[in-house]
Amino acid sequence: MFDFTFNTLKKSIKDKQSWLCVGLDPDPEKLPAGISRDPEGVFQFCTRIMEATAPHSVSFKVNTAFFEALGPDGWECLNRVCEFSKKNFPGHFLIADAKRGDIGNTSAMYARAFFTAMNFDAITVAPYMGSDSILPFLKFNGKWVIVLGLTSNEGANDFQLNGKEPLYEKVIQRVSDWGTKNNLMFVAGATRPEYLKRIREIVPDHFLLIPGVGTQGGDLKQVLKNGMGREGALLINASRSIIYASAEKDFSAHAAAEAHRLSAEMKAVLTEL
């Protein structure tokens, strides 16, 4: 089994000349032509997207909600997608975008679900419940926790950006003591690139997982300008703009083209690093 460290992940980015993380949010209603609208179709869709985009990316992010919505066969499908990724693309950093977090003994169960029952490299975790909701995930050797810092959605204004010392700053500051740059990242949305500068003052080295490029409208250039930090430790996620690039039978070619377009834009910056 291959475990990711800060350095192996950075090397993978340098070798691939890409920070791209491809987000798999398979909505049955948006599946392209030729794909059945059931868990088997979702599996086919995800695997074809992974095959098409793997050359341009270093990471896959699987959104658990879209699998849970399919019922018990959806959870089975989530398992198969995880296995497929690990078997065929072991160099890809595999994220369960699950936004979990609960009291200690319950978080330990969630960690077991994603790190033991399945073999994800990382899970996204919500920080509202504090240290004992996050620490159980950090006890798994070679596994990563990605804590919500400043999210990409409109609702980030409600609590995260609230206060003189905004909540997202407190969260990133405080949580950064609980893990290391070898097992802890933060979510920092691309839709508010001006805040990435402030985040880099707090955590200049840690990896940031940056959603919101693509359909949500985040600007890649601004993200790179403000979010680079000292190490260039970034995973930049695009989901819908890639996976739904076309609704036709040749969707995987269009997904590959969009992934390639984004990674080429990244490459231009990466070669200067």
Next chain:
Amino acid sequence: MFDFTFNTLKKSIKDKQSWLCVGLDPDPEKLPAGISRDPEGVFQFCTRIMEATAPHSVSFKVNTAFFEALGPDGWECLNRVCEFSKKNFPGHFLIADAKRGDIGNTSAMYARAFFTAMNFDAITVAPYMGSDSILPFLKFNGKWVIVLGLTSNEGANDFQLNGKEPLYEKVIQRVSDWGTKNNLMFVAGATRPEYLKRIREIVPDHFLLIPGVGTQGGDLKQVLKNGMGREGALLINASRSIIYASAEKDFSAHAAAEAHRLSAEMKAVLTEL
């Protein structure tokens, strides 16, 4: 299909003379004698606990983490537990303790998972991502959203209790505008009963789901003294102290006895209401 409103839920509490919600956190390692340590055993365990405690309670709370940890058969088991509860105890308010919450289109998928693919009456939701992470759950007619306010764990000190106007107050204040007392509740931990008074100043009428009585050490009398509000709208949860009351074959009798003990303590107060 029977939908719960504020009034039907209150009536159920009055008729039953109990605020008790029984929490199902089935840890395979803690299953009692005679129960197999696999998803089938977990199903048997949960259903026997439900049958034993139903006379003393008005609600069941199913903790999704413990099912996810079992792999795909665990999700199937979660579905069966939900079906069993709805079929055999339709008067019990059925909560998915899932602590979900994500950007709008993803929260909509979680809502579909728990309200459509399964038939839970309510789901617990984490507020960190703000309004668009919560509103999709509130769009389901007859379904309830239970938003984390002040949780029962030690980690609540990290962010929720932080600041001059603490975060949990902001959350309860703000979120209370997004739904009504017919589709929105808040989690308020029993381990900090002194804060229940403040919470009742903000939401005197809304239902509160109160975990932390039992193993976590919350004091039932203090909870009732401070948390009652104008309507006595409470669901008081105990999980481990009931379901693991005995590790022997007669566990269900011990679970019933502990549920009865708690509900009798509640009854003494309820008859005075």
